[in-house]
Amino acid sequence: MATGSGAAAAAADAEEKESGSRMITLTSNEGKAFVVTEASARQSATIRSMVDDGGCVDKGFPLPNVDSKTLARVIQYCDEHGNKEAHTVDERAALAKFDKDFIAELDADKAFLYDVTMAANYLHIQGLFALTTQCIADTIKGKTPEEIRTAFGIEYDLTAQDEEEIKEEDTHA
Amino acid sequence: MDGAATGMERLCPHLMTDVMEDNSSWTALSIDHIRISAFNFGIVSEDNDEGKEFLLSLDTVVPDDILERIFTFLPIVSMIRSTAVCKRWHDIIYSSRFLWTHMLPQRPWYFMFTSNESAAGYAYDPILRKWNAISVSNPITKDCKRILEPPGAKFPDYSTIAIKSSSWVTAVEEVFIGWRGGDDSVICDGVLYCLIHSTGILGNIEPRHSIIMYDLIAGPSKASLMQSSIPAPCSLTCGRLLNLREKLVLVGGIAKQNRPDIIKGIGIWELHKKQWQEVGRMPHKLFQGFGEFDDVFASSGTDDLVYIQSYGATALLAFDTKQKQWKWSAKCPSFRLIIKLRVTAPRVALAQISRGETLAACAATFHPPSTPRRRQSSLLQRRAANWEGGGEDIVSRDPAKLTLGTRGRSGAWRCRSTAARVDRQGCNGSDALGSGFGVPNAGAQPRRRRWRLVAGEKVAAAVVVVPDLELPDPVRQWRCDRRKHAAPTDTTTCGRRSAWRVRHPLWGSRGNAVMALARRSMTSGTWPAWWRACCGGERQGEVVR
Numbered sequence: 001m002a003t004g005s006g007a008a009a010a011a012a013d014a015e016e017k018e019s020g021s022r023m024i025t026l027t028s029n030e031g032k033a034f035v036v037t038e039a040s041a042r043q044s045a046t047i048r049s050m051v052d053d054g055g056c057v058d059k060g061f062p063l064p065n066v067d068s069k070t071l072a073r074v075i076q077y078c079d080e081h082g083n084k085e086a087h088t089v090d091e092r093a094a095l096a097k098f099d100k101d102f103i104a105e106l107d108a109d110k111a112f113l114y115d116v117t118m119a120a121n122y123l124h125i126q127g128l129f130a131l132t133t134q135c136i137a138d139t140i141k142g143k144t145p146e147e148i149r150t151a152f153g154i155e156y157d158l159t160a161q162d163e164e165e166i167k168e169e170d171t172h173a
Numbered sequence: 174m175d176g177a178a179t180g181m182e183r184l185c186p187h188l189m190t191d192v193m194e195d196n197s198s199w200t201a202l203s204i205d206h207i208r209i210s211a212f213n214f215g216i217v218s219e220d221n222d223e224g225k226e227f228l229l230s231l232d233t234v235v236p237d238d239i240l241e242r243i244f245t246f247l248p249i250v251s252m253i254r255s256t257a258v259c260k261r262w263h264d265i266i267y268s269s270r271f272l273w274t275h276m277l278p279q280r281p282w283y284f285m286f287t288s289n290e291s292a293a294g295y296a297y298d299p300i301l302r303k304w305n306a307i308s309v310s311n312p313i314t315k316d317c318k319r320i321l322e323p324p325g326a327k328f329p330d331y332s333t334i335a336i337k338s339s340s341w342v343t344a345v346e347e348v349f350i351g352w353r354g355g356d357d358s359v360i361c362d363g364v365l366y367c368l369i370h371s372t373g374i375l376g377n378i379e380p381r382h383s384i385i386m387y388d389l390i391a392g393p394s395k396a397s398l399m400q401s402s403i404p405a406p407c408s409l410t411c412g413r414l415l416n417l418r419e420k421l422v423l424v425g426g427i428a429k430q431n432r433p434d435i436i437k438g439i440g441i442w443e444l445h446k447k448q449w450q451e452v453g454r455m456p457h458k459l460f461q462g463f464g465e466f467d468d469v470f471a472s473s474g475t476d477d478l479v480y481i482q483s484y485g486a487t488a489l490l491a492f493d494t495k496q497k498q499w500k501w502s503a504k505c506p507s508f509r510l511i512i513k514l515r516v517t518a519p520r521v522a523l524a525q526i527s528r529g530e531t532l533a534a535c536a537a538t539f540h541p542p543s544t545p546r547r548r549q550s551s552l553l554q555r556r557a558a559n560w561e562g563g564g565e566d567i568v569s570r571d572p573a574k575l576t577l578g579t580r581g582r583s584g585a586w587r588c589r590s591t592a593a594r595v596d597r598q599g600c601n602g603s604d605a606l607g608s609g610f611g612v613p614n615a616g617a618q619p620r621r622r623r624w625r626l627v628a629g630e631k632v633a634a635a636v637v638v639v640p641d642l643e644l645p646d647p648v649r650q651w652r653c654d655r656r657k658h659a660a661p662t663d664t665t666t667c668g669r670r671s672a673w674r675v676r677h678p679l680w681g682s683r684g685n686a687v688m689a690l691a692r693r694s695m696t697s698g699t700w701p702a703w704w705r706a707c708c709g710g711e712r713q714g715e716v717v718r
Binding site for chain 1: 242244
């Protein structure tokens with residue numbers, strides 16, 4: 001999406017129309033190439049700035065921190081959000097439904113969810129990052145520390161002394 | 174060519190770079206591919222029970238900054254609980270400045286105090302839609318120090334030495350004949366509004382309400398307060414003034430035509446260019462479910478939320494002015510105690526603060542014993558450098574500190590203000606001596622005086638002197654309780670902060686304390702310790718969920 005505002009918006013729109021059909025190649029750390037529309041790639045602030053800076057559109061973008069599986073999933077999100085309009089209520093509802101299904105699927109596989117979160121962070125895809133972090137936060141919400149540890153399989157590494165300290169902090173200053 | 178391309182895509186969807194250049198069907202294919210992959214992965218992980226692998230994932234894979242971001246999505250209670258998960262989480266939450274300054278805005282909480290003996294109460298969290306029991310007794314005894322009495326004589330006039338840069342200025346004084354000052358006032362956008370109503374003595378059989386206003390920035394105007402007053406939209410019961418995002422909002426029960434003591438509904442109005450506009454009216458079916466109204470209900474609000482509660486009822490009704498939605502809270506856990514609320518804490522939230530970073534708390538009414546002969550309303554205004562507030566209300570513009578004032582009373586019914594600052598360690602009593610200030614008009618005439626301070630760009634006090642007989646019931650009730658050992662409490666929420674006042678029975682008449690709850694970071698980046706004690710207390714058995 002074009003981020004320009006005011007007078008720049010029209011120009012940006014025109015540019016987007018022109019560039020909307022451009023394709024951009026993203027390469028995962030395993031060397032697999034993914035071709036996406038520019039509108040889709042622009043969901044990522046990282047790529048957007050690289051595209052706007054000119055240069056390597058034709059050569060494609062290597063993404064050494066993202067593996068193929070994660071990248072494919074991230075692109076799925078970007079395609080949905082980048083290529084679809086969200087002007088009418090119906091369209092927005094469709095996107096919201098997509099998000100819901102998307103995150104529900106991810107939530108079932110925590111390890112993958114973290115990967116996608118990290119990729120979203122690395123690529124600066126705001127919407128996706130908010131979606132995944134919110135999902136993880138929802139898992140934490142309403143749980144006791146014990147339950148949180150189980151849910152995320154975190155090892156209990158607080159020594160008795162630490163625990164005492166935390167308790168002390170909690171009780172009073 | 175087309176056929177061949179499709180075939181290739183099916184075989185290796187990842188490698189369609191050249192062929193697919195301007196073919197938008199790539200999207201659809203990639204989704205198919207991903208769905209299958211995810212599905213397969215799901216099966217595999219189920220079979221192998223890879224829980225342990227996930228275990229490592231969150232802790233080893235996700236870096237601190239992402240964890241921080243995740244924590245910012247949590248409600249406070251969950252965040253506090255998360256500190257006990259592991260060392261790393263604890264360190265992140267307590268050491269990260271980022272976390273506290275970027276925390277998502279939380280929705281305002283609703284505080285309710287239910288017992289006059291133990292100063293216990295409940296807080297309602299609209300995000301989790303849960304009531305949390307709060308026990309303020311623990312913070313009282315451990316963290317929140319009682320404000321020190323001045324040294325030396327029992328009732329030294331120390332307020333004079335404390336006043337250095339500030340004093341009260343009487344801005345307007347006007348006698349309203351046939352009118353009584355209400356006890357609700359609020360500052361919105363630099364204007365102090367005060368609710369008054371006619372007494373019915375001068376042939377006004379219909380109870381009428383009106384709002385007087387005083388512009389704190391422009392100062393006194395030529396027109397009298399009475400002339401510039403704005404009549405309420407209809408006859409009201411339990412009228413409350415709220416400041417919702419700098420808009421004056423009036424909440425009140427709409428009385429039946431012939432029976433002003435019976436209300437037939439609750440309305441919410443917003444003042445727009447001196448005209449009332451109805452924002453919402455409680456739907457009939459909600460009103461029916463509201464339980465026994467018994468003529469009294471409390472309302473308060475901040476941001477977009479208006480809370481309404483019937484005394485004696487267990488549920489809390491919230492109205493979202495933006496979405497125009499009414500929503501019930503879950504039932505509050507204790508019924509028995511709430512009955513007492515009616516007696517001890519008639520006002521659940523009184524003072525509202527107008528600016529984002531300011532903070533206010535408010536307190537119970539004040540009761541000199543004798544009865545004055547005339548009715549008088551005057552508005553007083555106080556200017557100070559760092560100080561804005563005192564008396565029953567508390568204000569600070571410094572987000573790191575809660576500046577508060579409490580009012581003690583002497584045997585001669587002098588009222589005097591003491592003041593203190595609450596930092597994250599609790600009240601700092603020694604500051605009280607340095608910054609106390611006197612209540613205007615306090616010593617000269619022993620009078621029944623009901624006054625409130627409201628805070629905003631400036632602090633103003635509306636002092637109302639009322640005759641004894643016209644005291645509304647809750648006030649009379651409170652006086653009865655006071656003979657025993659009442660602990661009237663009051664609370665307010667403002668933006669992301671809340672404050673409440675407690676009066677501990679053991680402290681006697683001077684035992685006022687104000688506690689603040691920051692729902693967003695204080696500048697120090699950590700929570701007040703006693704707040705943690707309140708809500709992180711599952712290990713102490715204090716928080717009921």
